[in-house]
Amino acid sequence: MDKTLLRRQILDKRSKLGKNEHEIYSNSILNSLLNSAYYKNSKTIMTFVSFSDEVDTHELIKAGIRDDKNLVVPITIKETKELKLSLVTNFNELEPGYYNILTPKKEFIRYKDPELVDLIIVPGVVFDREGYRIGYGGGYYDRFLSKIDKNVPRIAIAFDLQIIDKVPREYYDIPVDYIITEKEIIDCNNSQFTVHDSQL
Structure with missing residues (x-):
């Protein structure tokens, strides 16, 4: 199956998640991430700013700021x-931008070197258990990740319905x-295994 059709199918499934389920699942995913050693040990976290029916990252951004992390978000x-990447010190610094995604207001843009990032939270539409993904079709993240040290942990957050056998x-x-999904944490280097929060 080609990427365009897969993307459309999964976006359709995701759009049918009820508001209550979306909130419960997003909170579960966020809790797993916040309890992970990767989050606790990080200094500079890059995360996308969720929009529409993506896993909600707004509370992640607020938590990172509260926890004195350097929280950076992408500017397209x-x-x-x-x-x-721009440093965010208050969630209110964001406003709707490209694709209607929240982005830093001009007066709050503070560009940071990607080399400072020690944890990347990656968005996507479709994933398989080996960590391959289909995004929204722009190729932005593939280009960005190709320039980042491969030792920097890359963690995707997604609903279980976004996981398929092979992308x-x-x-x-x-x-x-x-x-990280609401059901499990998949170690993509050992894709048949589910890890516990304490092991992440």
Whole structure:
């Protein structure tokens, strides 16, 4: 099955999640992430800002700020199809931007070097258990991740309904290390295993 059709099918499934389920599942995923050693030991976290029916990251951003993390979010540069990172110190610094996704207001843009990042929270539409993903089709994250040290942990957060057996792959695709869903934490390097919060 091609990426476009898979993307459409999973987005349709995700859109049918009830509001209550979406909130419960998002909270479960967030709790697993906040309880992980990767989060606790990180200094600079890159996370996407969720929109529509994605797993909610707004509370993650607020928690990171409360926990004195350097919390950076991507700014989409349409002309070059790249992501730049900006430090967020208050959730109210964000406003709707490209694709209606919350992004830092101009007066609060504080660009940071991607080399400072020691944990990356990765979005996506479809995932398999080996960490390969289908995004929204822009290629922004594949280009960004290709320039990041491979030792920086990459954790995807997604609902269980977004996990399939195998995602179509291209040579430039970069898998994530873990996927946290409301049901399990998948170690993508040992994809048949589920890990516990305390092991992440």
